[in-house]
Structures are given as structure tokens and as C-alpha cells.
Amino acid sequence: MGSENGDSVEQIAILTPRLIIIPTPTAISFNPYRALYSDLHATVDFCQMGFGHHFPARAWSDEETCDVIQARDIERCWQRRGLGDFAVGLRGPSTFEPDNHSKQKGDMTILKGNDYIRVAGLNNVHLASCEWVGYAGLRDATTTSMPPREPGDPVLPSWVEMIELRYGVSPKFWGQGIAQEASKAIMQWSIDERGVKRFIAETERENSRSAKLLQKLGFTLSGTNYWKEPSELEWECAAK
Template identity: 45%
Template sequence: MPSSFTPFVLVTDRMVFVPNPIAVSIKAYRALFKRLHEDHTFCDMGFGDSFPARPWTDDEIRDLLQSDVTRGWGGKNMGDFAVGLLPCNSSEGDVLHRKRGRQLGPSASKASIIEDSQLADADAYADVEWVGYACARDGTTCIPPLAEGDAPLPPWQDMLEMRYGIAPEHWGKGLALEASKVVVQWAVEERGARRFIAETQKANQRSGRVLEKLGFKKVDTNYFQEKDVLDEWEMVAA
């Protein structure tokens, strides 16, 4: 866990968002992440040929998650969140909601941020149903290097990459949009994000619709240098 990281989670009425420095130690979440990246439908839609589905070991998944911890949370203190559904009418869900937190953003916000060292204990999430992940990270660390003569990139606050992945059995339930809204709000309120970028496979109309509902617009930036297969998007924070 990065020395600069203070354990916290984001919570709504039905969802919990656990940062990767904690989530990497949660066996059930690693199992979900493993299953997603072995699923051809999920990988084809999200990554195309750049990251095909294949068998993974638990150690490989841990290393994959740890790379985000090191690069993202160890840098600008942002990156992937494990997204889970809170248990209904259970002591665990009640405990998370009873913990003293603070409202995230404006008074209309339905999300809270809870900071507590006990949240670093993986056992605290034993009854959570893990459904996917959502991410806001420094996009300048995730795109190909600039070629000679290219214009310099904007400041990192204007290059927050938004991404998400939801298990196929939960598609069509609005979870991707709901989760993304919370993580975007967190990045704006807690990290000073001003502008977000994203990329989707051209054939991935489902993700494109989610981004449009978030307020993204398709642009011709070519940050990812794969115009033939990717659409690029941006959203300026309100």
C-alpha cells in the first residue's frame, strides 16, 4: 500500500467503491477481476485485439492490480476502484453506512466518502457482491509517448482517463453509469480534475452510450494513436 494512501471507501445507498490499494487483498474481488479478463465477450468489447481474454492465475491478477496501485495510487493517488453491491439488510451494509463519513460534493450528492484505517481490512467486505470496476486515473501515464514535434499534453488535471468494466451478467442495469458518476464526482471534488478523456472500441456502442449519458463528446484528439479501431471522448467538468 503506498505510504501516501489513507484508507477510504466511497459509499452510496447500494454500492461501495474500494480503491485498489485495498481491493488487491480481497480474494473475492480478485476472482471477479480474473473472470472478467477470461471472458471473451467482455474483453472483445472492452479491449479488442489489444488485450484478448486468456486464462489467468490469482498471482497474475494480483500483479495486474498491483501495477495500478504502483502507477496510479502511488503517483497522483488515484486509479481503479473495485465496485460492489452492498448486502441488503445485513450488519455489514449497515456498518458501512453507520461509519462517520462526509458527503461527496454538493448537497444533492448521494455519495459519501468514509476514511477509516479499519477499512484496509479485506474481511470488512466479506458479503459484498463484486460487479466490476470504475477508474479515474492520470491519463498522461497511460497513453503512447508523444512523437517528435507533437504538441505537449495538457496538465494532468485536464487528462483524467475514465474507464470502467461491469460483469456481463449485470449489463443493462445502469451500474456502469451509476458507478462512473460517483468516481467522476470523486475525482473532481477530491483530486481537482477539470477534464476527462476516454476511449472505446468503435464497435462498442454500449460504452459509447454510457459516456454520452455522462456528458462525454466524441473528439478527434488521437491521444491513443489508434484511430482505426478506437473512438476518443472528452468531458469538461462542470
């Protein structure tokens, strides 16, 4: 199942000091990641906090989880724009060390080709032992989460200025800066590798934890009304 999903997307891993971050076209084939993704979306408090009334918690079978990741993320995001959700895992004390050839920028290293295979193992065998703790993703909001435009709506900028950041971490790992570390890394990756110029985000008004995280990442309230949802705040952050 995994390889045919991932064929159109290059296999990469992003390493940060504590995390290994893998695009979902690859991570969809890891049972523990699918189990985590399904658990998070079956947790009432997590869904209420992250998605409000738009997405009540629901329990998916493993097959349904695959279908959701395949349809909503791989086909709609990765295959259309070359970006989407990433699985976020803990590196552990001594695993997944990059070598001198890997592309390093600040706190993050991007592994590709043979460097990726050396770290992930053939058929991603080393990643099987990784502890998956959440997801972080980027998507073109205009073709995914935003409602259709109506007559009289302001003209939108190009899609590289409409990239929505999203994230979710298993509650037992909150308060460790994991979402922040993962978000920073994928934002930098998307600037360098996809030419992203501006990030946007939406939060439920009560979701102060997510608002705090966005502010730490450099987001400010945008005053836009892209999602036309009074229960939400909208945010933006220019690529630096």
C-alpha cells in the same frame, strides 16, 4: 499482502445508493474481487468489447492477477497520482450504512478514518461478504495508456485535464446502471479530492454500449488523436 500495498493510499469507501466502491490498493486483498477481476479478463467477449485487439482474453492465476493489479494499477496509478481503479461491490439491502458524520454529497458518501473502519470493519472484515461486480477507474492517460509523444504532436494540457475513465462490469449485471452509478461517483470524488479538471476516454468504434454510457455521463466526441488508434473513438468531459 494487502496492507503493504495500501500503505501509501488512504483507506476510503465511496457509498452510492446501491454500491460500495473501494480503491484497489485495499481491494487487492479481497480474494473474491481478485477472482472477479481475473474472470473478466479471461472472458473473450468482454475483452473484445472493451479492449479490441489490444488485450486478448487470458487466464491469470491468482498470483498473476495480484501482479497485474499491483504493477498496472497500484504502482503506476495510485502511487503516482493518488487515483486509479476501484472495486465496485453491491451494498445489499441493509449493509454499509453511513452515519451522520460521513461526508455526503448528493447521492454519494465518502467514508474515511473511523467512519471507514466502522463500516468496513477491522481489517476490512465486513467487506469480505460483499458481492463484487466490476471495476471503475481513473488514471493519468499520459503516463499509462497513451503511446509516447512524437515530434510534431500537439502539446498536452496538464495531467489533471488528461484523466482517463475506464470501467468493466460482469455481464450478468449489465443493464442495471451500475457502471453509470460507479463512474459518476468516482468522477465526483476525483474532482473534489484530486482537483481533476477534465476526463477523457477511448472506446472501440463498435462498443456502442460504452459510448452510450459515456454520453449519459456528459462525454462528447473530442476529435483528439491521443491514442493514435484508428479502431477507437476518443471522448472528453469537462469537470463540473
